[in-house]
Amino acid sequence: xxxxxxxxLAQTFPRLGDVEANLQRHLELAREAQGLGVDLLIFPELxxxxxTLRELVPHVAIRPSPEHxxxxxxxxASASMALVVGFVEEDARHRFFASSAFLDGGRVVHVxxxxxxxTYGLFEEGRYLCAGDGFRAFDTRFGRCGIAIxxxxxHISTPYxxxxxxxxxxxxxxxxxxxxxxxxxxxxxxxxxxxxxxxxTYATLLTSYAFHVNRVGxxxxxxxxxxxxxxxxxxxxxxxxxxxEEALVPLEVDPGLLRAARQRLPLLRDEKPLTVLHELSRIxxxxxxHDER
Amino acid sequence: xxxxxxxxxxxxxxxxxxLVSAIRTELGRFGFKKGVLGLSGGVDSSLAAxxxxxxxxxxxxxxxxxxxxxxxxxxxxxxxxxxxxxxLNHVTIDITGxxxxxxxxxxxxxxxxxxxxxxxxxxxxxxxxxxxxGGLVIGTSNKTELLLGYGTxxxxxxxxxxxxxDLYKTxxxxxxxxxxxxxxxxxxxxxxxxxxxxxxxxxxxxxxxEVDKVLYLLVDERRTLAEVVGMGFSEAFVxxxxxxxxRNQYKRCPPTIAKVSSRTLDWEFRMPRDWGT
Numbered sequence: 001x002x003x004x005x006x007x008x009l010a011q012t013f014p015r016l017g018d019v020e021a022n023l024q025r026h027l028e029l030a031r032e033a034q035g036l037g038v039d040l041l042i043f044p045e046l047x048x049x050x051x052t053l054r055e056l057v058p059h060v061a062i063r064p065s066p067e068h069x070x071x072x073x074x075x076x077a078s079a080s081m082a083l084v085v086g087f088v089e090e091d092a093r094h095r096f097f098a099s100s101a102f103l104d105g106g107r108v109v110h111v112x113x114x115x116x117x118x119t120y121g122l123f124e125e126g127r128y129l130c131a132g133d134g135f136r137a138f139d140t141r142f143g144r145c146g147i148a149i150x151x152x153x154x155h156i157s158t159p160y161x162x163x164x165x166x167x168x169x170x171x172x173x174x175x176x177x178x179x180x181x182x183x184x185x186x187x188x189x190x191x192x193x194x195x196x197x198x199x200x201t202y203a204t205l206l207t208s209y210a211f212h213v214n215r216v217g218x219x220x221x222x223x224x225x226x227x228x229x230x231x232x233x234x235x236x237x238x239x240x241x242x243x244x245e246e247a248l249v250p251l252e253v254d255p256g257l258l259r260a261a262r263q264r265l266p267l268l269r270d271e272k273p274l275t276v277l278h279e280l281s282r283i284x285x286x287x288x289x290h291d292e293r
Numbered sequence: 294x295x296x297x298x299x300x301x302x303x304x305x306x307x308x309x310x311x312l313v314s315a316i317r318t319e320l321g322r323f324g325f326k327k328g329v330l331g332l333s334g335g336v337d338s339s340l341a342a343x344x345x346x347x348x349x350x351x352x353x354x355x356x357x358x359x360x361x362x363x364x365x366x367x368x369x370x371x372x373x374x375x376x377x378x379x380x381l382n383h384v385t386i387d388i389t390g391x392x393x394x395x396x397x398x399x400x401x402x403x404x405x406x407x408x409x410x411x412x413x414x415x416x417x418x419x420x421x422x423x424x425x426x427g428g429l430v431i432g433t434s435n436k437t438e439l440l441l442g443y444g445t446x447x448x449x450x451x452x453x454x455x456x457x458x459d460l461y462k463t464x465x466x467x468x469x470x471x472x473x474x475x476x477x478x479x480x481x482x483x484x485x486x487x488x489x490x491x492x493x494x495x496x497x498x499x500x501x502x503e504v505d506k507v508l509y510l511l512v513d514e515r516r517t518l519a520e521v522v523g524m525g526f527s528e529a530f531v532x533x534x535x536x537x538x539x540r541n542q543y544k545r546c547p548p549t550i551a552k553v554s555s556r557t558l559d560w561e562f563r564m565p566r567d568w569g570t
Contacts, residue, residue, distance in 0.1 A: 121561045178552070178553075180554065221552050221557075222560070223552065270378065
């Protein structure tokens with residue numbers, strides 16, 4: 001699709017552990033977004049469950065199947081608008097993943113399972129969740145997309161892999177806690193500045209659209225900073241939601257900018273993935289790695 | 294139907310060994326040889342007294358009786374029997390004079406509020422005795438009470454170390470019998486004795502025998518509500534129990550700290566409680 005389309009950044013405050021209430025909120029926002037002409041509505045990480053779940057994980061987990069009572073209304077809503085929703089996914093063998101699904105035309109187009117589960121500092125995801133094992137771009141009616149969830153995007157190989165897999169639209173879904181209240185960045189916390197910075201950098205260096213949708217609200221004393229962001233392939237911020245407040249921010253996406261940016265800065269054309277592969281193979285096979293320990 | 298009664302049975306000598314050792318080690322590491330506990334004459338505090346006496350020696354355990362003017366006289370008699378059997382140090386401090394001035398000031402206070410005030414007055418006495426006696430406060434809340442939230446926050450729930458917190462009421466009774474708590478104490482209806490005629494089971498509208506099974510299946514066995522109902526328990530009861538567990542989660546956690554820095558206590562600052570000991 002080379003014509004313009006509208007993306008909606010749904011910066012929500014999920015109710016912890018209450019899938020039913022969050023589902024209703026998703027449907028409500030989808031209706032509201034429809035009025036704004038949104039074609040693709042993106043929700044944050046774990047938007048259907050809330051973040052600090054701990055042992056609520058198995059209580060809120062769902063299978064992304066059309067028969068599931070929580071899933072059916074979302075698929076129905078996706079008949080008129082593509083949706084990216086965050087949820088706890090349970091697989092057939094009862095492993096639990098932090099997943100985000102791309103729904104469109106009444107079906108599940110793609111599910112990304114969070115690969116990097118932060119388990120340090122305040123984070124304890126590795127205790128409760130199973131790590132996903134891959135990054136795959138996928139085709140949509142808007143173009144080829146790739147999803148990364150919060151910590152995934154802190155690893156620079158993630159957007160690179162999605163880019164190499166053909167993604168022109170990078171969708172970052174987050175539940176990013178607010179911490180660090182120095183005076184460098186007025187009104188935003190230190191990590192907000194970092195995420196905003198790397199989202200802009202990725203969009204610029206990958207000459208792609210990047211959408212970062214972060215949640216807001218407070219759980220267990222932890223605030224989430226919001227500040228959802230859309231960056232054009234030229235690295236310009238084309239939409240930004242407020243910090244700390246719920247918001248639904250629509251923005252026009254112009255696929256023509258991809259073409260223009262890649263002429264101006266032909267990094268994709270000149271990229272040498274085989275060199276990357278060779279060098280990585282060499283690096284991983286060399287004894288030197290062990291000596292460094 | 295799963296035999297939950299069998300699941301609630303424990304290796305009593307092993308549990309006794311673990312609890313006695315935990316009391317001794319955890320108090321000892323902070324440089325304490327002595328303990329203090331509120332002794333009501335009920336099965337929980339009596340068992341805690343027996344375990345503490347075994348861990349620290351009876352001469353190092355101070356039992357504090359804290360009656361209120363309406364407390365059942367039997368309670369004090371049962372507590373004195375435990376003190377006599379074990380040879381504990383003991384003191385009686387009546388809380389009537391502490392709480393009545395507040396009750397007089399606030400004449401419309403509900404029974405529940407008055408009960409909470411009394412539980413917190415007892416906490417004040419215990420922590421003062423802890424300082425005076427040079428021993429840490431040993432808790433007496435069991436797992437059933439903690440899960441159902443049947444306790445007063447910063448009142449009877451306050452302690453330095455709690456040997457009973459991982460034992461359901463049913464298991465408290467089993468262990469109490471094994472260590473020699475008088476049968477009379479084990480058999481009487483459990484009561485917080487905050488007002489005449491109060492019983493735990495009457496106030497909560499359930500029986501420990503039944504609720505312990507449901508809790509064990511939901512918590513220890515990680516069964517879903519639907520599975521527990523499928524095992525023959527009433528759906529309304531199972532839901533009520535789980536709601537109580539959910540609603541009282543806050544009582545089992547330290548107060549919420551509003552996070553701003555990158556090293557918040559309990560989130561990123563996760564030192565062990567036994568740090569440096």
